[in-house]
Amino acid sequence: MRTFNLAAAAILGTTALTSPAVAQDIDLPIVDEPLELTVHMHWARAQGYGPGGDTSKIYPVEEVARKQTNIHLIDKTSGRNTTDNAEAMNLLLATGDLPDIVGGANIRQPVNEYGPQGAFVPLNDLVAEHAPNIQAWFDEHPEIWDAISAYDGNVYYIPYLPDGKYARAWFVRQDWLDTLGLERPDNVDELYEVLVAFRDQDPNGNGVKDEIPFFVRDWEEVLRLLTLWDARSTGADVYHQFYLKDGKVVHPYAQEAYRDGLANIAQWYDEGLIDAELFTRGSSARDYLLGENLGGMTHDWFASTSGYNVALADKVEGFNFVPFLPPKSVSGKRIEENRRIPMKPDGWAISYTNDHPVETIKYFDYWFSEEGALLANFGVEGKTWDMVDGEPIYKPEVLDSGRPVNSQMYLEGAQVYRGYPQDYRYEWQWTRESAREGIKLYDTEDLLVEQFLGVSFNKEEQEVYDRYYPSIQTYMLERQQAWILGTGDVKEDWDDYMEALNNMGYQKVLEVMNSAYERQYGG
């Protein structure tokens, strides 16, 4: 326990966004008489503000928050019978009867669209006057304040702010490398050689050429290979997004580096280095290909992928699937494109029907205070965790219960998608040793690239984007898959492709993207 704390502290020293930095004093309770505020809280783990969405029960965390702040959140969630956040939000807005607080997953777009129309309260002045902790957090991260603003320059929601850096990583069968006497690939050429060796030299030793050198669960992950030729596959933590190139917003699939990168991916696919069933393998690919001792390399989540060494220890002899540093690209750059985004479209907002905006923003601020953030991250002190030498440490019964700690927290009312700063110390404590080593490895170099945090369109820009972009992306993906599958040649088709994109309005979309970007992040 002790050594692990030190290790945790060492890593945390290098991650930027830890702990509510400058905790300010706030007066508690916020109100003298109990004040009830209604809340819409719709997210993946709970459709409603109660354990697992059961609103007849009260979260243990909420009970403590009530005692401390005297503000009682009362559930008033719409769309509790659907798990689709957007649908629930639409239902809520369509009824027009908004609760005092609107929270949950994916609220950024609706809040920033309908906030300026009067559905939500602008928070800029409220935060400046009444929320010292929120203010302090954003003073340190002004770019995130820009990112959450609507097109009118106001901020309408307080986001959930994830902590930690890495999401997905490169994994390789170390035991296969050892069998074939190979080193971990350090650049794109070595990677190619390793994949060829996996294909040809029977590393699983069954005498059949059935190895699948590179495989993925979501076919889009194969596009991470693009970074090996200095191209990009996306600019954010979801696929196919715009990215920032020399201060301008552009789409990765309209760049010349992409053309060359994709030509190479098509080549590798043709040579059998990439899973032939890439597009239909689906989510069970990793279980199946690792379990059957067939898959050699992938790009997938640190946390879940590192679990296979334990899970398959008895089934596949010598199984050792380890993370390795992203291979250097043709120009010698080493990047890991995928990372955790520092701010999510989740959180909460104050609706126009709320008669107590000042009390509400003070309440939001509470979750950014040291006490509130600990409560929001770890649950109730003394119940799920204790303070040991100034560090919040989970009780053994939480860590050793056999259930994932996050699932336990969701039932406690911690790690709920309210607006709060996540604390990576929460996750580190239950991260497997093998994943920790991978994270340490990735921390030895500066691998991460700038994220495009998205823009808020005004009405005209939104219209242009809606009119042109969905078709453009459809076309991009159609051609992308066709090229990988060998229907057509990306280098020969490139000029026609670019012309088609421009005819479909690509330049117009870029214009509105960049005008929105400059308005939002320029000043």
Next chain:
Amino acid sequence: MTNDPNFTGAAGPTTEELVFDAKEAQRRRKPNTMQRVGDHLKREWQLYVMLIPTILWLAIFLYKPMYGLQIAFKDYSIFRGVADSPWIGLEHFQTLFGNDQFIRALRNTIIISFYGLIFGFPMPILLALMFNEILKQSFKKTAQTIVYLPHFVSSVIIAGIVITAFSPSAGIVNTILGWLGMDPIYFLTKPEWFRPIFVGTGIWQEAGFQSIVYLAAIAGVSPTLYESAVVDGASRWQMMWKITLPSILPTIIIMLIIRIGNMLEISFEMIILLYQPATYETGDVVNTFIYRQGIQGGQYDLAAAAGLFNAVVAFVLVMTANAISKRYSRTSLW
């Protein structure tokens, strides 16, 4: 009227009285509409009670939502609501028809539906005729159960079965191709294979269940027809052609009209489960286009316009089919 001064009493009714009596008698025999309806309701009220749930269902789930169709002509904002969103006329329709991908989706919809009709419609009839010819009851029951079964399996599972069956490495189809000395084909990424696989899957899934209607119709054919045919020395083949098929023809035509009305309602969840950007070219239909562009993209007004257009095409199709059928076969839905 008489002019006889000695006439003292009424010997008989006057003409007016006769007319009045006749009318009264007629009225009593033929009560007015109100009374008739009242009597009828009193007598048949159970039937009307049974009708209520259907009427409610129609009103709530089909007629009330039609109010929302107006957003196809509006610049719809959820927060402003259906009524307060401004009218913009046919702009969404112009956007749709200016979009090559919508035109392509429309073309794919029509082609896939047409394939479904040509290949899918006769199958349940053939199945029903075949079942009818099976003499051994136990075999008949088993065979029927087997062909009904896929209907009760969820689309997600069917899609999983199809993806596995057509997989280039482990799928049965490519294994058989391998025996024949052919190279494996990655069917589900080949645009030219999408429609056959989709339509074939649909037939496999639904033909058995749809054959129930025809089996019921066949069961209703009078056995005396067959008996006299046997006496006349008709073969089973002749009986099928000359008795069974003509007898169930009205059922076939009604089913065909209904089918044409639903033609554009392609089971789009199945398409979403099976298609890829690589097969959009032949597999993207209006409903999947609406799903991607409208629902995922949040453009409800545009999606409503596309859906409305789809419905109009379907309406024209069913009207035409009904009119043609009425003219040539005297069988029609209305």
